[in-house]
Amino acid sequence: MLARIKEFLGMEAKPKEEASEQEVEKVAEEEKAKPRIGYIHLSGCTGDGMSLTENYDILAPLLTEMIDIVYGQTLVDLWEMPEMDIALVEGSVCLQDDHSMKELLEVREKAGLVVAFGSCAATGCFTRYSRGGQQANPNHESFVPIADVVKVDLAIPGCPPSPEIIAKTVVAVLNGDMDYLQPMMDLVGYTEACGCDLQTKVVNQALCIGCGTCAMSCQTRAVTMTNGRPEINEDRCIKCGICYVQCPRSWWPADRINQDLGL
Numbered sequence: 001m002l003a004r005i006k007e008f009l010g011m012e013a014k015p016k017e018e019a020s021e022q023e024v025e026k027v028a029e030e031e032k033a034k035p036r037i038g039y040i041h042l043s044g045c046t047g048d049g050m051s052l053t054e055n056y057d058i059l060a061p062l063l064t065e066m067i068d069i070v071y072g073q074t075l076v077d078l079w080e081m082p083e084m085d086i087a088l089v090e091g092s093v094c095l096q097d098d099h100s101m102k103e104l105l106e107v108r109e110k111a112g113l114v115v116a117f118g119s120c121a122a123t124g125c126f127t128r129y130s131r132g133g134q135q136a137n138p139n140h141e142s143f144v145p146i147a148d149v150v151k152v153d154l155a156i157p158g159c160p161p162s163p164e165i166i167a168k169t170v171v172a173v174l175n176g177d178m179d180y181l182q183p184m185m186d187l188v189g190y191t192e193a194c195g196c197d198l199q200t201k202v203v204n205q206a207l208c209i210g211c212g213t214c215a216m217s218c219q220t221r222a223v224t225m226t227n228g229r230p231e232i233n234e235d236r237c238i239k240c241g242i243c244y245v246q247c248p249r250s251w252w253p254a255d256r257i258n259q260d261l262g263l
């Protein structure tokens with residue numbers, strides 16, 4: 001089930017010829033079982049979790065029949081974090097929050113695949129705009145993408161991610177569809193984007209379709225649309241990368257879009 005992707009990520013514990021009979025049987029049992037998924041909520045608005053749990057038709061069979069949710073605040077009555085196949089991590093991590101930092105390190109230890117679920121976990125998104133000083137936790141000043149702290153295997157962007165991309169990603173993991181997953185693996189390291197990337201990698205490449213998503217997604221209003229194209233005010237840009245990640249013509253390969261659209 002998850003073997004192909006684990007192999008791809010270099011996570012196989014031992015070469016097959018060195019595995020004992022019991023180990024081979026254990027792996028075969030694991031391959032037959034439903035994947036165990038945990039949900040970890042760090043710093044974000046909870047919109048990603050709502051996208052997962054809302055009763056969208058497309059997600060109902062996935063949540064009830066294809067996977068076992070083994071960990072998650074409000075989803076499972078369990079305090080100790082168990083071993084799991086996939087951990088979906090929502091939210092960025094606050095560097096001054098010891099509890100969140102510890103939880104993230106534990107996730108990395110207990111989960112086969114760690115997924116940055118949603119734009120806050122993947123890029124920091126609007127939490128990067130924090131300057132601290134909030135009444136409850138005035139020392140919470142710095143919020144970073146989780147890949148700045150632990151190794152992350154996949155990033156599913158979106159604020160929140162759509163039910164379609166959630167379902168397709170889980171199915172791609174189950175089927176080992178590396179073509180589908182590769183752009184999201186590449187996106188993991190994309191945590192230092194700036195508004196200029198839109199100009200050089202989208203507009204200058206004649207890929208922009210003038211949809212305005214970048215301007216709508218920028219929380220500092222550094223992007224405005226002029227004559228159907230984005231213009232970046234670099235003085236306002238906080239380098240969160242959200243405009244680039246949300247742009248439908250940026251990181252997702254055009255040939256894959258055409259394939260999905262049947263073109």
Ligand code: SF4
Pocket residue numbers: 193194195217218219220221222223232236237238239240241242243244
């Ligand atoms: S232009 Fe806005 S959304 Fe884009 S990286 Fe800068 S602050 Fe973030």
Ligand code: SF4
Pocket residue numbers: 198202203207208209210211212213214215228229230246247248249250
């Ligand atoms: S989101 Fe991308 S395609 Fe849409 S206007 Fe901005 S740069 Fe152009």
